[in-house]
Amino acid sequence: VQTTNTPFHYEKVDEQFLKELRHLLADHQITLDQGANFSLSTGPLGSFRAFRSSQFLDIESEIIVRPESTDQVADVVSLAHKWKIPIVPYGSGTGVMGGTSPVYRGILLDLRSLNSVLNVDPISHTVTAQSGLVLEHLQDHLGEYGFMIGHDPWSQPIATLGGAISTNGVGYLAAKYGTMGDQVLGLTVVLANGQVIRDKKTSKDSMGPDTKHLFIGAEGTIGIITEATVRIYPIPEYFELLSFSFQSFAQGYQAILDMQRLTVSPSMLDFTEEMDSNVMPSYHEIYLHLAFEGSPAILETAIDETYRICSKYDGTRLDLVRSREFWDTRHASAEAYKASLNLPVAERRERHSSWRKDYLHVTIPPSLVLAYRAKCEAITDHYGCTVTEWSVWGRPEFFSFIVGEPQPGNKIDGTMDTIIDELLMAALAFGGTIEYCHGVGLKLSHLIHEEQGAKKAVLNLLKHSLDPHNILNPGKLGYFYPGDLYHS
Numbered sequence: 001v002q003t004t005n006t007p008f009h010y011e012k013v014d015e016q017f018l019k020e021l022r023h024l025l026a027d028h029q030i031t032l033d034q035g036a037n038f039s040l041s042t043g044p045l046g047s048f049r050a051f052r053s054s055q056f057l058d059i060e061s062e063i064i065v066r067p068e069s070t071d072q073v074a075d076v077v078s079l080a081h082k083w084k085i086p087i088v089p090y091g092s093g094t095g096v097m098g099g100t101s102p103v104y105r106g107i108l109l110d111l112r113s114l115n116s117v118l119n120v121d122p123i124s125h126t127v128t129a130q131s132g133l134v135l136e137h138l139q140d141h142l143g144e145y146g147f148m149i150g151h152d153p154w155s156q157p158i159a160t161l162g163g164a165i166s167t168n169g170v171g172y173l174a175a176k177y178g179t180m181g182d183q184v185l186g187l188t189v190v191l192a193n194g195q196v197i198r199d200k201k202t203s204k205d206s207m208g209p210d211t212k213h214l215f216i217g218a219e220g221t222i223g224i225i226t227e228a229t230v231r232i233y234p235i236p237e238y239f240e241l242l243s244f245s246f247q248s249f250a251q252g253y254q255a256i257l258d259m260q261r262l263t264v265s266p267s268m269l270d271f272t273e274e275m276d277s278n279v280m281p282s283y284h285e286i287y288l289h290l291a292f293e294g295s296p297a298i299l300e301t302a303i304d305e306t307y308r309i310c311s312k313y314d315g316t317r318l319d320l321v322r323s324r325e326f327w328d329t330r331h332a333s334a335e336a337y338k339a340s341l342n343l344p345v346a347e348r349r350e351r352h353s354s355w356r357k358d359y360l361h362v363t364i365p366p367s368l369v370l371a372y373r374a375k376c377e378a379i380t381d382h383y384g385c386t387v388t389e390w391s392v393w394g395r396p397e398f399f400s401f402i403v404g405e406p407q408p409g410n411k412i413d414g415t416m417d418t419i420i421d422e423l424l425m426a427a428l429a430f431g432g433t434i435e436y437c438h439g440v441g442l443k444l445s446h447l448i449h450e451e452q453g454a455k456k457a458v459l460n461l462l463k464h465s466l467d468p469h470n471i472l473n474p475g476k477l478g479y480f481y482p483g484d485l486y487h488s
């Protein structure tokens with residue numbers, strides 16, 4: 001496969017390209033103002049958490065382009081293909097891995113004008129919408145029909161449908177409805193040469209591999225999603241919250257495994273051990289928040305069974321006020337993020353870098369979650385890092401934790417980037433994956449070969465044949481990471 005150190009022949013878009021672009025779009029759909037470009041591509045990945053990729057956070061795209069239809073996306077992509085100009089698809093820029101930060105300048109393709117609901121089918125339980133629609137707006141629209149989407153991330157008020165599919169995100173209701181990708185029935189996608197492919201809206205065929213999976217979680221490197229048909233669900237008539245506290249993480253985790261074994265199926269599961277280092281001696285709180293949906297009879301059985309299982313592991317039921325508070329504030333971080341967008345870009349960048357911790361989200365086989373946690377404790381203890389939170393979200397294999405910087409007096413020297421890599425490599429050694437919901441972006445590109453193994457060569461071949469000039473989000477998912485170009 002091709003290997004080159006100069007991925008792009010262009011250094012700057014020239015007048016002829018701009019002339020052809022202006023022929024395709026109206027003036028208000030093209031922005032050349034550098035300040036605006038930089039502001040847009042400044043996302044939540046601050047230089048501290050980006051570690052070795054932080055150098056790329058200072059790169060600005062040259063042009064922002066705002067298409068308003070699939071045809072316009074196809075026209076712009078065809079033109080970029082002809083001129084070999086990189087394109088970064090942009091949903092809302094809330095991705096925490098730097099997926100929308102350009103590595104090679106070029107075009108930032110702002111998809112937020114593709115924001116219409118195209119069809120709600122309450123009989124088939126599907127909605128078709130354009131990819132730049134904010135999830136919360138989709139949710140509000142469906143509410144009028146008595147339906148909801150099954151993807152409810154913290155970032156529901158700010159993230160788009162296309163961004164959620166492109167990162168295969170996870171939300172509060174993943175315990176019942178799965179990841180965002182699990183809910184996709186069909187996609188309309190623009191390929192790197194401008195060709196448009198459209199899926200049908202049915203859930204299953206047996207006519208060869210299903211190409212939609214090429215684009216789910218692909219972070220815009222294989223195609224640009226312009227429309228999606230996803231499953232919708234009737235808003236449950238009864239929705240019951242239930243919370244417990246536990247003496248130890250192991251006891252709470254065993255309760256979760258018992259619930260899974262006995263097919264007690266919550267729609268929401270959030271299990272967290274939190275350490276508050278501001279309180280001395282440091283104070284741990286371990287709680288399990290659950291939600292159940294269904295008829296009163298189903299709820300009664302599920303809640304009785306959950307109570308029995310949690311009691312077996314010394315779980316104590318918490319007041320409903322605690323459950324409500326947890327549920328009602330689940331989008332607070334997104335609202336705060338939205339408010340921060342009004343700040344000057346320098347202040348935002350400073351803010352995002354002042355949080356000197358990293359939040360890891362790995363997948364571990366449930367039989368090994370407790371052993372993996374013990375391994376992480378050994379690693380962080382070695383380096384003198386504090387873990388302020390351990391958690392399981394949605395499914396027993398989705399394991400997250402927050403690691404702080406090494407403190408002075410640690411037993412072994414280590415920089416935060418190498419410690420994080422060691423923790424992620426340990427997840428791979430336990431048969432897991434290095435990220436379960438945010439994607440790879442810039443931040444984890446250097447580990448993609450370790451994560452994907454031999455599969456990477458197959459994906460490289462696919463990428464190379466579909467996008468021979470590597471114009472689609474270069475530098476992400478390990479495609480054209482500088483110094484680590486196409487591997488055969």
Ligand SMILES: Cc1cc2nc3c(=O)[nH]c(=O)nc-3n(C[C@H](O)[C@H](O)[C@H](O)COP(=O)(O)OP(=O)(O)OC[C@H]3O[C@@H](n4cnc5c(N)ncnc54)[C@H](O)[C@@H]3O)c2cc1C
Pocket residue numbers: 044088089090091092093094095096098099100111131132152153154155158159160161162163164165166167168169170171172219220221223224225226333334337437438441473476
């Ligand atoms: C406060 C906060 C809370 C968060 N909570 C969660 C959470 O609970 N769960 C979770 O999973 N994530 C969460 N995230 C991360 C982020 O919101 C998700 O990754 C979200 O799905 C990204 O959506 P977006 O529209 O902002 O995508 P962007 O950030 O714009 O894009 C993400 C990636 O997808 C690509 N892309 C975007 N749109 C398209 C398209 N139409 N076609 C092809 N490629 C595209 C981009 O190039 C980029 O690589 C959170 C982020 C913040 C700031």
